[in-house]
Amino acid sequence: MVEGPDGAWWLFATQRRVDDDRPGVSWVHGTDIAVATSADGGLTWTHRGVVDGLDPGEGRNTLWAPEVVFAEGRFHMFVSYITGIPEQWAGHERHILHHVSDDLVTWKYHGIVPLSSDYVIDACVAPTADGYRMWFKDEAADSTTWCADSRDLETWGPSRPVIEGRPHEGPNVFTLGGWHWMIVDEWRGQAVYRSDDLEQWTADGRILVEPRGHHADVVATDDQAWIFYFTHDVSPFGETGAGEDPATRRAVVRVAEARVVDGHLVCDPHDHVDLDLRRAARTR
Structure with a gap:
């Protein structure tokens, strides 16, 4: 989520194809990036359709998990891509x-971010003392x-591991209450990690266990944060019957404080x- 040039808040998300009847998990692929906007601080939203111009390939391909930030005088989107x-x-x-x-509507492709492997998704980008850092799932x-650093969001340094151990995805980093926080989707709720320097992370339990919160984004003020996450009627990650028909594929976006x-x-x-997302409005 990001505050737009018009003062509204823009929510970008993977648009699932729940009615796809092809075999296997085709329904989670071939997806576009959808966008909704709110002019009243997040209380009501208007669906604006899908974002055009993001796919550099031919035919129908897969776009997932957009991360949109305002930095270096313009908006940047880092989106997962599968052919x-x-x-x-x-x-x-x-x-x-x-x-x-420049306007969150028309996008120019700048290329593939060089990271630790050819199997990376779920970018999260935040400023550091020396530039910017991207966390992602490898x-x-x-x-x-894992993570990689950049001074300008164009040239990236070497990748390195950050949170190992139990598999997970969807890292999101934010600052609240004098600490840096990372939440990651373990498919059993969001695992929480705390840091005072963005380098060393300490496990600090789990949140959003029930209802089970998947791949979240966070908007923070000085003393509170709103976590936007999605849930399924039935989780598609291992439960019996999940994802077998549209009724178990539909997702909704929820918010928690x-x-x-x-x-x-x-x-x-x-x-x-x-x-009230207007409390988190940033001056450009």
């Missing part, structure tokens, strides 16, 4: 593509989180959410 519409999860290369825009490294209490990230998805 074609695979019927299975594994066995095909995936890369992170870089696009730039499926060639047991589906763990997070705070730091005694040095720990606290988030109860059943609590009332005092949502």
Whole structure:
């Protein structure tokens, strides 16, 4: 999510094809990037369709997990890309593509981000003292989180591991309550990690366990954060019957409020959410 040049908030997301009747997991591939906007701080949203001009290939290909940031005087999108519409999860290369825009509508392709392998997805980008850092999932490294640094979002240094161990995806990094936080989707809720320097990360439990929150994005103020995440009627990651028909594929976007209490990230998805993204508006 990002604040647009018009002051509205723009939400970019993978648009699943729940009614696809081809074999296997074709329905999770061949996807576009959808966009919705809110002019009232996130209370109501208008679906604006799909983003044009993101696919540098021919035919129908797969776009996933857009990360959009405003930096260096313009908007940057880092989006996961798979050629074609695979019927299975594994066995095909995936890369992170870089696009730039001045208005969030028209995008110019800047190429593939050179990272640790040809099996990377789920970019998250945040500023550092020396420039910017991208965290991402490397499926060639047991589906763990890696990172790479850049001074200008164009040239990237070598990749290195950040969070290893249990497989996961969808890293998201934000700052709240005097700490840096990373949440990652373990397909059993979001695992939480805490850091005071963006280098060393300490495990700090899990949030969004029930309902099970998948691949989240976070908008933070000085003292509160809103976590936007998606859920399925039935999770497609291993539960019996999941993904076999449109009823078990449909996803909804939810929001929960997070705070730091005694040095720990606290988030109860059943609590009332005092949502007003205008509190997080940034001056350009």
